[in-house]
Amino acid sequence: MPNPVENREAVSILPGMTRTPIREVLQSDAPEPEILIEGWVRTKRDSKAFSFIEVNDGSCLTNLQIVADATLEGYHDSVIPLTTGASVSVRGKVVESQGKGQKWEMQAITVTMLGSAEGDFPLQKKGHSMEFLRSIAHLRPRSNLFGAVFRVRSRMAYAIHQFFQDRGFVYVHTPVITASDCEGAGEMFRVVTMDGEEIRLGDEEFFGKPSYLTVSGQLEGETFACALSNIYTFGPTFRAENSHTSRHASEFWMIEPEIAFCDLMADMDLAEAMIKHLVTDALESCREDLGFFDQFVDKGLISRLESVRDRAFERVSYTEAVRILEESGAKFEFPVEYGHNLQSEHERYLTETHFKCPTTVYNYPKEIKPFYMRINDDEKTVAAMDLLVPGIGEIVGGSQREERLEILRANMKAHDLDEADYSWYVDLRRYGSVPHAGFGLGFERLLMFITGVANIRDVIPFPRTPGSAEF
RNA sequence: UCCUCUGUAGCUCAGCGGUAGAGCGGGUGGCUGUUAACCACUAGGUCGUUGGUUCGAACCCAACCGGAGGAGCCA
Incomplete structure (x- = not known):
């Protein structure tokens, strides 16, 4: 003591x-x-x-x-x-x-x-709605709940670095401003400069071409993995999607490891080990704060986290997952159909009702996944994986990357992408290409999972959502 | 972008066509160690905004603005 x-x-x-x-x-x-x-x-x-x-x-x-x-x-x-x-x-x-x-x-x-x-x-000893507390984001860290949330957030950021650093991963700072309009990960924010009230475009463009806030550091991360072997990024990411849900923000933090000489199975191993490490660390280091969440925010939180820590995760292929859903007899608003993305309700059924634990779904049909994912030998599916957790749904999305030059080129063509825009990315396959894989973890979604807090706006200090950028 | 709900005191809410209310918080006073302390008194409101219906609107109608939930997309 x-x-x-x-x-x-x-x-x-x-x-x-x-x-x-x-x-x-x-x-x-x-x-x-x-x-x-x-x-x-x-x-x-x-x-x-x-x-x-x-x-x-x-x-x-x-x-x-x-x-x-x-x-x-x-x-x-x-x-x-x-x-x-x-x-x-x-x-x-x-x-x-x-x-x-x-x-x-x-x-x-x-x-x-x-x-x-x-x-x-405005802060009293009782009876505040989360909506009201959001409107006083400058004072809410003085409340029990938000003090606890942001202590846990800090500790989890530390634990993420600890997890990767202990395994010899190199932390890479990928750019926040990017000129590659890539991979259709979502709507992007444009970066411009101003001349008075005039926005400078065309020849006046600051970088000589259109630039944006990053939606992912993955492609840049791959270049460093193809030099330093194991790397990770951890930084802010921006999506201009007009989505009004409790799980989406316009600015959020993402962790993206990228591992050379690695296939999809090892990628899934790493994602599961990371989730277990973070849950274990939270249970050990943030016990008092988790006790508060367990009592006032999400009853049963601690026992659920303990079972995540102690139990093996489930792992099923997309094909098996579709079969499980079809044979479940459960009523879904959207029908289960091979070749379509799993709906939120389908993901929830798998992880909350069927397996009742975190579940990794892998090998998705190639048509519903981006160009950089590696085509499997069946030529129908790609080496993609999503780690689903109860209550949140997808928390990790990752894949083995296509390392074969000609197949990558064909994929780009099939996705209507101009190879000239990705010459540096294609170069990785021309000079010493290696099998490699990685994933992205939404930091705020992880925090929702660990704290039981239901709205992403309440695990980020100053949330940015469509129509709202206060403070 | 679509669907649904919602906006009354600093906060949480009641009132749902006939004079704007309670609890908490604030102020004042009291109280033998309290734990969301307790007791008494007290101050505090353009009922989101604009327009309409009505003798009369917090209440009914419309538009707009804000907030929330869900869907899609994703992390």
């Missing part, structure tokens, strides 16, 4: 900083004579002789209860005006609590109000 005083020393690497994070105060194993905590008031309860002030500094979910005697110097100036949302600096002793509900509390020696909160401070 960390000792708060020792941890205070550790934090003091920053000049003049002597604040102890509340997370460490609450982990104390003995009373402490005097430390400093700082944070924001969540609620205050007054009685005649003293006040209870609940303070949160974002270091953990739980508040620290401060007991402030009415005899404290400056009580009327510093404690009485504290309302929910005000910021405080408190020096005091960490003592065992006389009340129920917490082991430790702080007996205040001095309380300083740093900033008051006006009476219309």
